[in-house]
Amino acid sequence: MIPTRPRRPLTLRDVSEASGVSEMTVSRVLRNRGDVSAATREKVLTAAKALGYVPNKIAGGLASQRVNLVAVVIPSLSNLVFPDVLGGISAELDDTGLQPVIGVTNYSPAREEMVLYDMLSWRPTGVILAGLEHSRAARAMLQNSGLPVVEIMDIDGEGIDTLVGISHIRAGREMAARILAAGYRRIGFVGTHMPEDHRARKRLLGFEEGLALAGVQLEAREYYQGGSSLLKGRELTDRILTRAPELDFLYFSNDMIGAGGLLHCLDKGMDIPGRIGLAGFNGVDLLDGLPIRLATTDARRVDVGRRAARLVSGKDVAPENRIIALTPTFLPGDTIRAVPA
Amino acid sequence: MIPTRPRRPLTLRDVSEASGVSEMTVSRVLRNRGDVSAATREKVLTAAKALGYVPNKIAGGLASQRVNLVAVVIPSLSNLVFPDVLGGISAELDDTGLQPVIGVTNYSPAREEMVLYDMLSWRPTGVILAGLEHSRAARAMLQNSGLPVVEIMDIDGEGIDTLVGISHIRAGREMAARILAAGYRRIGFVGTHMPEDHRARKRLLGFEEGLALAGVQLEAREYYQGGSSLLKGRELTDRILTRAPELDFLYFSNDMIGAGGLLHCLDKGMDIPGRIGLAGFNGVDLLDGLPIRLATTDARRVDVGRRAARLVSGKDVAPENRIIALTPTFLPGDTIRAVPA
DNA sequence: GTGAAAGCGCTAACAT
């Protein structure tokens, strides 16, 4: 009943001998390929299970020149937003026989290059990677690969093959418009100082553009390094409001530090959204239970993952212009005044 | 300069021809193996880069019977705790040439079995998987594989090969002792209703054991389904306190719903930790910025990942008893009364 | 419906 611990991994040949069926037919059964009689099928399946045979995809991949892997390259796993994207990818890949393989770059282009090199060496079926900014070598590698490449989460720039995401410039611009419409004028920004976080950079760019349309300029900025947390949001908010107490609005580069800022303001007994308004970015539902809901923009993370997966799996065909632009959705929450009638 | 888009992937042979060096020597250069003269090396590297050659690990793996992959199987990515574990694994694998490949089971044993089957078919160097509870078939597969298998995050039970983690029974028991020592007696529990979350189950088990030692019983329980969030923590806390207003302590099965409970109690103006005490589990620093710090137990997630990775990479050797038990650390925070002198 | 032969692109082992 219980197979003895083998000293070498089992091969098709073992199953073939145990079942008295040729290797070729065993292979057919195990892959549900071609016509095999029910009786033979049964024999093979029984033998395979009894032995505890696990196919060798290395050999199979080499022979067939096809591998059911999709390379997914993202900057970080601790950022809350990427697990959502992965969820979308995973859900959409589930019924395709394709499997996502995740690589993490820590926002380092050099590391991204290494990760890509490594993943491409497994000859995946397609590549999904975050962002549009890559080293020359990385771009060349992807181009040379001849694989479908989907760059996700950003559409402001030149792509290699196909893009799926939102425009962060637009998201920033729209948030500026909402804030101005609500009557706020003395606006500060709290964000990460990561030159490699291009999406945050583009959001700020769009935001300042949006303000400029109304002749408004940012009155203060506060930057930080490293990961985002509630605590950091608190500290930065304290700092920027100490420096510039006249501010009536704070735009945070993500929901996590935004929530920290929110808690800080509540602690200080400030009137939100009267005395001061707040907004973040991403639309992470993790933070839904805060005392009041932070205004934010939904970055459509799950949809982005889904659409990207549909492209690499061949469920969808890329549009003529090679761009699938999703619409970032403004979520007003409770931290922005209603627009005056 | 820019290589033309190839219609078939490049092979070693292409590099060999372009550089005038034998395939074998090209292979040696590309793997930094054996003695190769600096001149030859140079020639090969130049040719490979110029062509944009990316090695084929499928073929390499088949030929060498070795694959630099470590299978990592976890229940979820959105749970906050698993990215930490992955961080530890990744950090420790970084200088070993091994690469983690992540599989997600969504707490489903059937899915775990599938994921394992799939990963084993790539013949990885080792397997790291969360928990001790697996289907018979999964255990058999792992045993048959002949690979190093490290089960992580739990040591309360029978392992397949080597275990790295904390005892959740002990963690629950210790929390009970702390709570009782602080003088609380009317205790409620708020937790997930997932029969497949064995670690949460064991924590509760240990917790009740700990209470029982002092003749105390849980006065109320509130269970929920699905993922954890601040919002759910609030709702459940509201519900349990409505049903059992006399409770003076709530033990939450994780920090996220614990934080939700904390916010709820603060909203209601309850005196914490005087009128009511609270504690969670995990020690996620994400929540550090809350108005007051939730008492919790640090589950040593990063260390667990590191130690597991050291085992599969051969940096460490498993101890005689095949168990590496880490010590869960109590973090008092501000939501438990000081122990009376 | 089943089988035999060839070969996928590399690397181990053995020359030289």
Add this chain to the structure above:
DNA sequence: ATGTTAGCGCTTTCAC
């Protein structure tokens, strides 16, 4: 220091 040969375990292709 470099080259030659054989073969990893499968699947493709073709034959029956």
